Amino acid sequence: MKRLLKLLLVGGLILLLAACSKGETEKIPEVSVEGEGMEDVLNEEDPPSDEEPVSSEENTDNLIPGGYFSELSPKWGLYEESGGSGSISVNTDGQLEVTIDNTGRVNYAVQIYCDGFELLQNAVYEIAFDIRSTIDRTLEWRIQLNGGDYHAYTSQENVAISTEMQHIVSTFTMEEASDPAPRFCINLGFQESDGELAAHTVYVDNVELFLLDASNAVASSKGDIGPSININQVGYRTNDTKIAIFRDSSLDTSFDVVDVATGNVVFTGDVVGSIETESAGETVAHGDFTSITKPGTYKITAANSGESYEFVIADNIYDDVFADTVKMLYLQRCGIELTEEHADTFAHAACHVQKATIYGTTETKDVSGGWHDAGDYGRYVVPGAKAVADLLLAYEDYNEVFNDSVGIPESGNGIPDVLDEARYELEWMFKMQDDQSGGVYHKVTGLKFAGTVMPEEVTDDLYIMPISNCATGDYAAVMAMAARVYKQYDEAFAKECLTAAIKALNYLENNLEDGGFVNPSDVTTGEYPDTEDIDEYFWALSELYKTTGDTSYEEKLSLLDLNSLENGLGWQTVDLYGYYAYLTADKQNPELSNRFMEKFKSYLVTIEKNIEEDGYYSSMGKVYPWGSNMTLANNGEVLLMANKILEDNDSYYELAKKQLDYLLGANSTSYCFVTGYGTLTPENTHHRPSQSLGITMVGMLVGGANSNLEDPYAQNVLDGKPAAKCYVDNEQSYSCNEVTVYWNSPLVYLMAGLNAKE
Missing domain, CATH: 2.60.120.260 (Galactose-binding domain-like)
Structure with a gap:
């Protein structure tokens, strides 16, 4: 009643x-x-x-x-x-x-x-x-x-x-x-x-x-957006393979490529294939327009599917996005002033410069510096190490594509800017190593996440969280990498890195039974938990062997049982870094080499199978977890690694390129997932500086589709959608639309490898 x-x-x-x-x-x-x-x-x-x-x-x-x-x-x-x-x-x-x-x-x-x-x-x-x-x-x-x-x-x-x-x-x-x-x-x-x-x-x-x-109510938008024809919205180089992806294979049998400047149809091709793509809930078809090599701006049209977004064909098409993915790391720097000259809108005073308290004690320590990890202002060793590893590997494998003119304070110093940026994080990581034990503190944050303010406005006390094996093992690995990469530029720094790596490894070997890290009960910032430390230990041994050639590390590698590990290139599972390090070392034990190659290939087979079965050439399979775009970029990195160690430059290169195409718009959401690029680009990222200023920082790779729906906004808006479409451009959706330095870093490697191919 x-x-x-x-x-x-x-x-x-x-x-x-x-x-x-x-x-x-x-x-x-x-x-x-x-x-x-x-x-x-x-x-x-x-x-x-x-x-x-x-x-x-x-x-x-x-x-x-x-x-x-x-x-x-x-x-x-x-x-x-x-x-x-x-x-x-x-x-x-x-x-x-x-x-x-x-x-x-x-x-x-x-x-x-x-x-x-x-x-x-x-x-x-x-x-x-x-x-x-x-x-x-x-x-x-x-x-x-x-x-x-x-x-x-x-x-x-x-x-x-x-x-x-x-x-x-x-x-x-x-x-x-x-x-x-x-x-x-x-x-x-x-x-x-x-x-x-x-x-x-x-x-x-x-x-x-x-x-x-509800007579004057305005409905909220929950529907799909984007065209029925999807392409790489940044564009293609003249000699790239170029594939347009059609959502419904039954709509059209042919398509046109239209020169936007003239309105003329410059190519007509067939729409072929009928791939049931469960992750997108679509039956997908393709149109190949690789033969179009003339530089210009184009779009794809079809009688029933309509038009694609516009795209460019040019040999330098990736120069700007490549530079911005690197510069994003500079804009995430903590502990120093970012000037208008180098940071433009995102300039701010030095932040988080006060000493931090070692959790559970009254002891304080200077741990200023490093990168803000993500959309929040925490600084975490584990994901930071992954980001540094990707940058150092990108330089080792494709140094010819990096320059000294990205536009950071160190530009023009004679050292590639990617190495200057990685060193900024490494200098902070030095401070996170305990001087006495050699163990490495897991992270430095407040007890809770800061509000939506610029970083210099955060006044919360800082706490250094306890030493963890995963942080220590990752630290040892990247310091070993740094020791060989920086040797030609700063031998003293390289020696310092190697000493730190060995000290961290010694701690890890004496504490392998201690397990992973969990947040203390009154800490709610990012946890980065990891209960398995054998893969970090394996990675550290592999990098130290590659750097030093000391066979004692190789002997320890031979004793490890890696069968229980899930292969990965993320922050939690890092064994693929270890396999690649050993398989690219100057000297290899044939038995170990074969064993590690089989592990590497087993992951490669999964990637290839997923791509083959997906109409969008996605390597994800049927499930899209938090940070799926990182996994896609990681998989592109693995495919390029395969080029190096299996010498199959055509097939693996093409599959890697398809991962980049996906990230830049050839996907079922129609989003170019790198901010500031493409026609449909994320504008409402979960990134405190962007939220505070009301403008999205350019060059950030957002997390992407998350079929686990791990925030309330995603749960309301995306419930019932196919896995690959579980993405929303909203700052409230932190599980879809946050950014991190270690999502950008594999994209840097992927783009470096693709740019290096003539």
Whole structure:
């Protein structure tokens, strides 16, 4: 009855509502805010106190998932930080029971939240819930943006609650752009002005969000965008293989290549093939226009599939994007001023220059420098080492494509800028090694992620997290690589790197049983956990052998059992780096070489099979995890490595090139995944400087499709989509649209290898 009367009221039948009112006695006290006079009328129809209220469980108009707590919905959760702690469960009375052990230091230190609904611009809503506490206290409730600055669309602070159940209700108009993934939350952390609260329990029930008036609502966009013909949006070199990809093989049998400048059709080809591509939910066909070699700007057209985005054919087509993927690393530098001369819009004062506290102690240490790892401002050894390794390998394998003019402060010093950039991270990594033991600290961050501000505005205390085997092994490997790469430019620095590598290896060998890293209980920044350290140890031994030729490392390699490892080139599984290091060493034991080659080839076979079965030539297979674009770039790197050690420059090169084509637009999302390039490019990255300035940094490779849907925005917008289409360009979707230095780095290697081929 209550919901019916609300709907009648919204429809303008106020007189009928008054006639149907059943009385003024309330079942529970009600607190109303921002009601525009509406709640006072609605309260009149509450049933008398000797009657049971009409069950809300049957009300299907409630937009809050699981808001009646017949069970605990996966859309509900508990957030803890800044010393707050608690737990949630559904009790036998069908209420959300929130046990609060410590209210922490901020009002959101204990927060219950719900995702899984949307708000439409200009629509009118009512939010309501019942709540009580075992002690008197205050709270804040909010419906907010679930990302960025987390600002509220509607909220109420300093709401007093007691042991008696109260009904909180408010109406509001969504005045901002439609949000398909906001968050409802109740902040139960530190609120009281007179000190912390004792442990207590809060009970919540009947959380409801009703759409009262949608007459002026603006729908949120959840549909696919992009053309039915997809190509590399940056373009192709004159002698490249050029393939257009058609979403539906049944629509067209032929296509045209149109010169945009003249409007003339310069080539007509056949649409061929019918590849069932499960990852994209499409039957894909192809059109080959490799014969077009004349420089110019073109587009692909077909009678039923329409037009592709425009693209360029030119031999220098990748010069700018290649330089920007390297320069992105400079723009991620921490600990120094970035000047307008070199950083333009992203210039900022020196950040994170204060000493950091070694976690669990009172000892402090200077660990300034290095790169901000991702969209946040943490600095992490494990992914940083992967990024450095890719850069050093790119230079070792394709030094001819690198120059000294990217536009960083070191440009013009006679050393390729890619090595200057890698050295900046290496100099920071030196500071992360414990002087006494040789072990390497895992990371330096605050206890929680910083807000959406520029890096110099972050004032949180910094903490150096404990030594980890994975960080130590990765460190030993990249320092060994650096020792041989920098020798021709700075022999003293190279020796310092080798000494550091050996010291780290000694620590690792004495602590191989210690396992991986997990965050301390009060730390919520990126964890980079890894419970298996044998692959890091293997990689370190391989690089030290390649650098020094010392057979003692080779002997240790021969004793390792690597059969349990999952092959990879990421931050967590690094054995492919080790295989490649040994297989490119000056001297090799034939038995070891054959053994490692078989492991390398087994991964290669998987890549080839995935590409063959995918209409977009993606090497991912059917699952697209967080950072799928990194894996695609990694796989391109592996294919180019295969060129080096298997001497098959044609087939592996072509497969690697198809991974680049995918990343630059020839994919089922139609996005060129490198910011600032292509017609459809990410503009709303989860990257704090870009978010703070309102402009996306150029040259960043975003994470891409994530079929695991690992953030609330993705869960709301992408649920039910095929794996390869689980991407959204929104800053709230950190699992799709964040960036990292170690996603850019394999792209640097991939582009270097492709640029090196004439």
